[in-house]
Amino acid sequence: MPVLPEEFLIDDADPADDMPRFERATSNVNLSAAAASATRFPVAVAQPWRLRSLKHGAYFLQWQPKSSPFTRYNGTMRIERHGTATTASGDLYSHNAFTFTSWPSFRLVPNPDPSPSAGIPIFSRSRYKYYLRVTQILQWLTLSNSFTLQFERYAFDSTTNNWTNDGLHSAVMTFKSAPAGYPSGATYLEGTLMSPANVDLGTIRMGWVSDYLRKATIEIDRVSQSDYPAGNGAGETWSTVFDAVDWDVNVYQSDTNLTEPSGESWSDAEMHSAMLARRDSANLDSEWRYHLLCVRRLDSTSRGIMYDAYGGDSNNIPREGAGISSHWVIPSTSQWGTVQGMQFGDATGPYFRTAVHELGHALGLYHNTADNGFMNTTGTIAASPGTFPANIQWSFNAADAKRLRHMPDPWVRPGMIPFGSAYGSAPISDEDALDLNGPLGLRVEPLLDSVPIGAPVRVKVTLTNHSDSPIEVPDSLSLKSEHVSGRIVDPAATVRSFRSIMKCIEEHQHEVLKPGASISSDMTLLRGRDGALFPAPGLHKIIVDVSWEMNGMAVRVSGEDSVMVTHVEDEAHAVAAKAALTEPDLLLTLAIGGDHLEEGNRALDKAMDSPVLSPHFAVLKAKQVGRRFGKRKGNAAEAMKVLGDAPVISSSEARRIAELAKGADKAALKKSCSKALASTLKTAANGDRMVAALADSVG
Incomplete structure (x- = not known):
């Protein structure tokens, strides 16, 4: 623990308090030398300060909307403390504050919330509403009575299994005494939830209920000839495995004499039918329950399978x-080390490892070959360096452990999102992706070192393979590719995110990037979900992330640079900047254009009226003029005229201008284009033959 400043001294006046208190010591106390030497602690003259932190574990979370007293949202917040850092996430389910009694009274009575004393609450799957991706929280210790909580709120569509980011919400959370019903010494906080537009959304409360983050039950049934996978025989058990990822798991053996329906080998459908017929409970709205079946052999695979997916999921x-095979015979080859030739159930460690592996699939995890952890395959581990099974890693890979702790409830709890969805389809912290910085480098280069306030910022991103091997990467780094997102950090350290508002219909393609090769793209940044990305003067950090899937794993590479935003220069600039910063439709005008976006087009016209901003918006206006919309024909010559002499233009934008001019009357184009513009286009061409040809033809 870091050494505390000398002016803070421990006050032991309240030994029952589980948090130490600190007092600020005075420097003006007049003590004799003898008294000073005999005094253990200086005399304190200030009020005691309490050192506070967030306790590791699950918190009962509640949001009471200000606009709806009849509906509130209950859920859990997961606080993971690791060292001096904290990772957090949460889920919310709708809850009717009142309910009607049954016939004949039909009275409206309060609908009670879950009792905090019961530990981690479980909610009905059909009432799931939001995932909270926490972006700011108290990391370690504070002397304050409060801290700022920020999270992106993702709304879940259970029909499509899609998520919508509702923006960055925040609350100043204040430590308070826990109400009756909470465990003794529980950490409890309240705050006012504010929307991305800084509107009061009501009260948010969170109180600690468990040392664990999640809880579940695993029932194990088996045929009489199959072994019960209790552990690895060397200290690892179901409890130690799941304690390590903060899951409170109750694992028990139920039936031990299942009847084999068609001989010793089971089909997926037979296992699913046996689960439905023999399991002890089936209410997934009151319990997260998973079922493991141990049989002699499996039809579809050798060692184990999570059968409850695709065609094997008869009840949808x-x-x-999941199921595992006890009577598979391990091959008698050297790669299988000390267990070669054994019946699988007799190889205690590998047999137990496979049971955990298949349950991992039921928890929404996929194969992970990054290490020899639980989600790697048994065959791959056996073929890796070391002697099998001593080379087994008895833990989940760090990325998988984080998924178990912080993926949304619908991903990990049974009966919700089907197996097979890509990790990237669910909101998840950036740290969940495999970081490829090093083998790959992402260079972020603003076109200009500084821009006036209200202007868009043009950025070039270049992805380079620095490794000695080819790497599969996205074939486009455009914001329209869905692979690119990022954040802007302003001078006040406020973070605003951006990503494409458009989705290409065609499937995104990958390409193999050879060693030393690069791909590049340009982007124009103006607004994001949180509003204007550059709303104030000062130095802004631009962070760009490129994410994709490679061999079933989420991967990511990041880069960053900075741009200076300068102050307002005159009244016309002030009017135009205000319109650019406050009009949401200007983003749509930038991205897709169209005469129908009246408010966005008015803001664009105001920007064009400002001599300061017009060079920065000229390309956007030119594209609007040069494109056909409805019955209005595009006018390439007029578009060239709109550009003026020295527009701020990226290479990609120059290419689009050249495409607009393709097929247009050359004489009209040349008449509309100044020599200065031709020179600007030639500079922006950057090797693009079409742009260079246009510059030559009009110069």
């Missing part, structure tokens, strides 16, 4: 069950 409730 995914990821409830």
Whole structure:
């Protein structure tokens, strides 16, 4: 623990308090030398300060909307403390504050919330509403009575299994005494939830209920000839495995004499049918229950399978069950080390490892070959360096452990999102992606070192393969590719995110980037979900992330640079900047254009009226003029005239201008284009033959 400043001294006046208190010591106390030497602690003259932190574990979370007293949202917040850092995430389910009693009274009575004393609450799957991706929270210790909580709120569509980011919400959370019903010494906080537009959304409360982050039950049934996978025989058990990822898991053996329906080998459908017939409970709205079936042999694979997916899921409730084979015979080859030739159930460690592996699939995890952890395959581990099974890693890979702690409830709890969805389809912290910085480099280069306030910022991103091997990467770094996102950090350290508002219909393609090769693209940044990205003067950091999937794994590479935003220069600039910063439709005008975006087009016209901003918006206006819309024909010559002499233009934008001019009357184009513009286009061409040809023809 870091050494505390000398002016803070421990006050032991309240030994029952589980948090130490600190007092600020005075420097003006007049003590004799003898008294000073005999005094253990200086005399304090200030009020005691309490050192506070967030306790690791699950918190009962509640949001009471200001606009709806009849509906509130209950859920859990998961606080993971690791060292001096904290990672947090949460889920919310709708809850009717009142309910009607049954016939004949039909009275409206309060609908009670879950009792905090019962530990981690479980909610009905059909009432799931939001995932909270926490972006700011108290990391370690504070002497304050409050801290700022920020999170992106993702709304879940259970029909499509899609998520919508509702923006960055925040609350100043204040430590308070826990109400009755909470465990003794529970950490409890309240605050006012504010929307991305800084509107009061009501009260948010969170109180600690468990040392664990999640809880579940695993029922294990088996045929009489199959072994029960209790552990690895060397200290690792179900409890130690799941304690390590903060899951409170109750694992028990139920039936031990299942009847084999068609001999010793089971089909996926037979296992699913046995689960439905023999399991002890089936209410997934009151319990997260998974089922493991141990049989002699499997039809579809050798060692194990999470059968409750695709065609094997006869009741359309995914990821409830898995099965393992006890009578598979391990090959008698050297790669299988000390267990070669053994019946699988007799190889205690590998057999237990496979049971955990298949349950991992039921929890929404995929194969992970990054290490020899649980989600790697047994065959791959056996073929890796070291002697099998001593080379097994008895833990989940760090990325998988984080997924178990912080993926949205619908991803990990049974009966919700089906198996097979890409990790990237769910909101998840950036740290969940495999970081490829090093083998790959992402260079972020603003076109200009400084821009006037209200102007868009043009950025070039270049992805380079620095490794000695080819790497599969996205074939486009455009914001329209869905692979690119990022954040802007302003001078006040406020973070605003951006990503494409458009989705290409065609499937995104990858390409193999050879060693030393690069791909580049340009982007124009103006607004994001949180509003204007550059709303104030000062130095802004631009962070760009490129994310994609490679061999079933989420991967990511990041880069950053900075740009200076300068102050307002005159009244016309002030009017234009205000319109550019406050009009949401200007982003749509930038991205897709169109005469129908009246408010966005008015803001664009105001920007064009400002001599300061017009060079920065000229390309956007030129594209609007040069494109056909409805019955209005595009006018390439007029578009060239709109550009003026020295527009701020990226290479990609110059290419689009050249495409607009293709097929237009050359004489009209030349008449509309100054020599200065031709020179600007030639500079922006950057090797593009079409742009260079246009510059030559009009120069």
